[in-house]
Amino acid sequence: MCSKVSKADNDLRKLLSEKRLKGDEDRRVGSEVFDRLTLETLYKLAKMGHINKLQGAISTGKEANVFKGIDDDGNFVAVKIYRVGTSDFKKMQYYIQGDPRFNVRTSNKRQLINTWVTKELRNLTRAQEVGVRVPRPIIAKNNVLVMEFIGDDIGNPAQLMRQSKISDPEYVANKILEYVKILYKDAKLVHGDLSGYNILIDDGEPVIIDISQGVMVDHPISRELLKRDIDNLYRDFKKMGLQISKDQIKSKIMDL
Numbered sequence: 001m002c003s004k005v006s007k008a009d010n011d012l013r014k015l016l017s018e019k020r021l022k023g024d025e026d027r028r029v030g031s032e033v034f035d036r037l038t039l040e041t042l043y044k045l046a047k048m049g050h051i052n053k054l055q056g057a058i059s060t061g062k063e064a065n066v067f068k069g070i071d072d073d074g075n076f077v078a079v080k081i082y083r084v085g086t087s088d089f090k091k092m093q094y095y096i097q098g099d100p101r102f103n104v105r106t107s108n109k110r111q112l113i114n115t116w117v118t119k120e121l122r123n124l125t126r127a128q129e130v131g132v133r134v135p136r137p138i139i140a141k142n143n144v145l146v147m148e149f150i151g152d153d154i155g156n157p158a159q160l161m162r163q164s165k166i167s168d169p170e171y172v173a174n175k176i177l178e179y180v181k182i183l184y185k186d187a188k189l190v191h192g193d194l195s196g197y198n199i200l201i202d203d204g205e206p207v208i209i210d211i212s213q214g215v216m217v218d219h220p221i222s223r224e225l226l227k228r229d230i231d232n233l234y235r236d237f238k239k240m241g242l243q244i245s246k247d248q249i250k251s252k253i254m255d256l
Helices: 002-018 024-033 036-047 089-096 109-129 169-185 222-239 246-254
Strands: 053-060 064-070 076-082 137-141 144-148 199-202 205-208
Touching: 036 137, 036 144, 076 109, 089 109, 109 137, 109 144, 169 205, 169 222, 169 246, 222 246
Parallel strands: none
Antiparallel strands: 053 064, 064 076, 076 144, 137 144, 199 205
16 A cells, blocks of 8 residues: 555656646645645545546645546546645634534544535535536545536636626626525525635536535524625626626525
């Protein structure tokens, strides 16, 4: 096992080298992402057929990096890796506490991240089951989440809504509000961090992403988070040239 993990370690570090991570900051981030336990997890996922190749980064954030991968069947996948060294554990505990699906009473950072990844997978599954367009979750293992790649057939990832030129802003806005309503009414979920930074535009259609912090509607902070989502969407819709008030957005979601 050790020799196989070592080979995975060498292969992935070779990949980082090929991506020309020459700067000190790039090398530091690379070592934070691909620590020993993460490499072991990636190796196990590879043995299961979920990751055959790991390619370049789709996005990088404070807590997680998303990479484009290819599975054993030649399909593109998105591989989200949470970094233990830079994750906001207080925030994670804040969102997990009060969620009846999880009973986490630990100060172990890695265990908390593993629960966070499981939470994201379960939120994605819950959203997909009621018809909300999200990346289809495939598997969560430790600090790694493998999910559907959102983009074209040749591997170009879909752009964030904030970066996209939207041909029909009214359609996109109405579709997003429909999804938020379905999440609230049917999935009993509030996204909690919904904005143009967490919505992709795939061939003109919105796709909601980054739902790890999403909480159940009976969570003590769900109303506060829903208000934040409404405030964010209001600002984004204004930038898209739409004339809509916060009260109108709330009414569309809540059927007021």
